[in-house]
Amino acid sequence: MAFPSDLEIARGAKLRPIEEIAADMGLPSGLLEPYGRDVMKIDLAAVDELADAPKAKYVLVSAITPTPLGEGKTTTTVGLGQGFKHLGKRATIAIRQPSMGPTLGIKGGAAGGGYSQVVPMELLNLHLTGDMHAVTAAHNLLAAMLDNHLYQGNALGLDLSAVTWRRVLDMNDRALRNVVVGLGGRADGVTRQTGFDITAASEVMAALALTTGIEDLRARLGRIVVGYTHEGEPVTAEQLDAAGAMTVLLREAIKPNLMQTLENTPVLVHCGPFGNIATGNSSVVADLIGIRCGDYLVTEAGFGADMGAERFFNIKCRVSGQAPDAAVLVATVRALKAHSGKFRVVAGRPLPEDMLAENPDDVHAGAANLRKQIENIRMHGVSPVVAINAFPTDHPSEHAAIREIAESMGARVAVSTHFTEGGTGATELAEAVAEAAAEPSEFQLLYPSSAPLREKIETIATRVYGADGVSYSREASRQLETYERNGFGDLPVCMAKTHLSISSDPTLLGAPTGWTLPVREVRASVGAGFVYPVCGDMRTMPGLGASPAATRIDLDDDGEIVGLS
Template identity: 80%
Template sequence: MVAETFPSDLSIARQASLKPIEDIAGEMGLSTNLLEPYGETVMKIKLSAIDELAEAPKAKYVVVTAITPTPLGEGKTTTTVGLGQGFKHIGKRATVAIRQPSMGPTFGIKGGAAGGGYSQVVPMEVLNLHLTGDMHAVTAAHNLLAAMLDNHLHQGNELGIDPHEVTWRRVLDVNDRALRNIVIGLGARADGVPRQTGFDITAASEVMATLALADSLDDLRARLGRIVVAYTRSGTPVTAEQLGAAGSMAVLLREAIKPNLLQTLENTPVLVHAGPFGNIATGNSSVVADLVGIRSGDYLITEAGFGADMGAERFFNIKCRTSGLTPDAAVVVATVRALKAHSGKYAIVAGRPLPPELFEDDPGDVEAGAANLRKQIENVRLHGVTPVVAINAFPSDHPSEHRVIRQVAEEMGARAAVCTHFTDGGRGAAELAEAVADAAEEPSDFRMLYPDGASLREKIETIATKVYGAAAVDYSPTASRQLDTYERAGFGGLPVCVAKTHLSISSDPSLKGAPTGWTLPVREVRASVGAGFVYPICGEMRTMPGLGKRPAATRIDLDENGEIAGLS
């Protein structure tokens, strides 16, 4: 394992030699008239940059994904940042595009999302705490719509909304399990209509997903108007536009739609924008950030949440369908210890000590869990994209175990590279950068998994059988009725975003590796019409996380100099 003397992420970040953020923008081809400074280290980029950069050469487009996550963490963001830095070491210019961290995980178990070690986005405190307030703008816009909805009920319910068919909950960017299910409107008659509802975390808001998929301010305004918040007693959908809320929501998001510009420890440009949940939404950063980044260097590297069966599948079939951009290569991050976990031999629980046997030299255990890597490589190839396996190395690994991963990749026809970017920065990802550069030169055969015109059931079943390895799909009576309703309402042309556990390729988090022969259970289906997708729910999805027994919030404080301490 990493030696105890290895400096913390925060101490490494504070020793960084940052370039003036205007210089970082200049290297991307962004003139000062396109920039809006937020302090000395962050810039917002005006949307007019998309048109002004339109004649610049187009970058190679690379998505970073991974094997199925484990509680250990595979270092996907760290690899994304390290790869961006690695291109500089082979004489290429790269731009990185990632999601904005949610403060819920930052103060919970996971910690921040700036990368780690010597492959970080800086200033990491700014990134992980508020940034330019985009999360708060999403929270405000979402809750304004909730307030307008409840006010409509209180003021006579002219639209005939069925209070039992209200689907719009409130959001907050804090882990708070006590708010998952609540009753509102208690008290006097003037305090509103009593009904049961709840809170989700802001990252799970449809407004967040809508922000991430909009390609302009006008598009955002139109999408906000299409958000469905409830149904009438006759089953007709009720939208934000009908409630008169969409315009004010757009006003609250007018600045939030502009991407944020930061840099890495080695001064590689980083676009940080939007943070949609990876379980029930796309789990990808924004379309507008990519439309800027695709014209700002030789390579644009973006990250997709969770494994290739989730974030990458949604990147290919939802985000690329919306943006019109086509990827040139995909990086699949794998670690020795995660593949050992997929062997099913180890009990690994977040926040608890790891089994000592996990660190023994055992290539057999790596091979036993390699079915997951094989399937995730296959999932990338299903979309006609060339995969590259990034072997994210830890000091506790053994060369024999790395050889197994490399051999599996080669058997699947994929390039592979061992990476030490956590300890060595961009220099440790130079081999990966070379492999990605070679892969991106292969002729592109990118394709969507399903056509727009397929039925919602056909789309769900295509993903279930081809990506997840399921044998069949079972729809509950409720899900079947909902699918029929959405088809009649004209939502059938939307892509689907399957909401399932991220801890298995299947819908059962206890199944490791690459299980087959199982049935995907669809218990209900919801429509994110503003964002532009339908999401079938397969299992229990927590959209408001809770805090652990000893959350990170207990360790974060101000030191005697007023500086932030304990942030990770």
């Protein structure tokens, strides 16, 4: 019998009333705002009202460098949260909201999978409570006010060639990457070249994810830099009188969304910043609430530990003041085999047949990446637990190979079958994480805020990525000098690079050495609160493939969604 689809499994879920889920978390009813039957928003007053509640152990879920197929971090996050329940522990999960672009493009859904899902699946993947649309509206309001300012005479003296603020859309649409606006007559605006990014890549989204409250959000939005004058002076959203209205549009979106898993574990779903050029983490405010609502708070960071986890540690935790107690590194047989360099994995295509054959030597051949990502967790003073995300095509000898590699690095390791068995399949992992989290925390940031921007960049490049050093283009050097001069030097850095390699070259597998990180330009997300060096070609507006998931999504005769997987 074929394994049921994610949607079929989700439709069979026995959901508890969401009010009961909230009550189990200790959330008073006065802090809850119902959105239909199965979702609630949580008022930010919960942060203060829960301040005296016991603090949960804080657990991050990250991964080794993934293949284009992904290695199941969200599914592992959900499975682990469910697994704690089988140990008699109360866990809360915090994840990002899926973007509809990838949902309708290649993923088909991003709510976990199998028997470790957030439900209702359709609601989570399609609109939810409209937070993505609110971010889109706030971002594009600023774009509209910027272009209107140019049309009305450009009193602030913006250099048209130095306007950096683009528009956004929560959809994969490559035709919008580069556009010309203002075509037509004079009444149609100032003609200039610009473009669209996907909403998840918006600085407004990053600011929302990193804010600690509505007043802080208002200040962050005001600091957003939309461009520069001919003299190189930054022009902000505050100067365009846009930040107040932007905050109003985000007044509801700032509140985290409460849902549940298939096994009724509470889930906070909030924000969805891009994982390549932003933090790739869910919101600070969701964590500030969730960390007072049980024994464990389990959250997830995008891509490998060199990407999302490094940003979680050095950007998100710097803002929130929270210190993680343990970190999970998701590893799969297929990813370690891919890092051997013997196989080519392509999204949307079946795995190579010889990759599925039993061969623990291929696993060992790709071990360098796992070892380096364990080091990347440890250098922040956090105890790593390697979670072997088991697939039906794996072989016991290959799991044993991963265990041997992890244990040789002194890391705890557990096999997890949460996809097929739900929480019961994650109890071994939950036990290992509980042991790691019980150890004294020695969390440390990688660099001080006061360090120069170049020192921050070079620290991450050499210590986390294993580069020999950093090379800067002339333009990047000029930008760094400008940012330091404009007072942005104390901001953390959020490295924009490929997620398919620890290096900046997606073709370099394992843990490459003997290379130099090239920084071709540096951008400032002053409102969000970080500077991001661009190392390679970053796409901020994805395109659709030859057979998008949208072609398979429809309504059946009963009005039920089909094709969402």
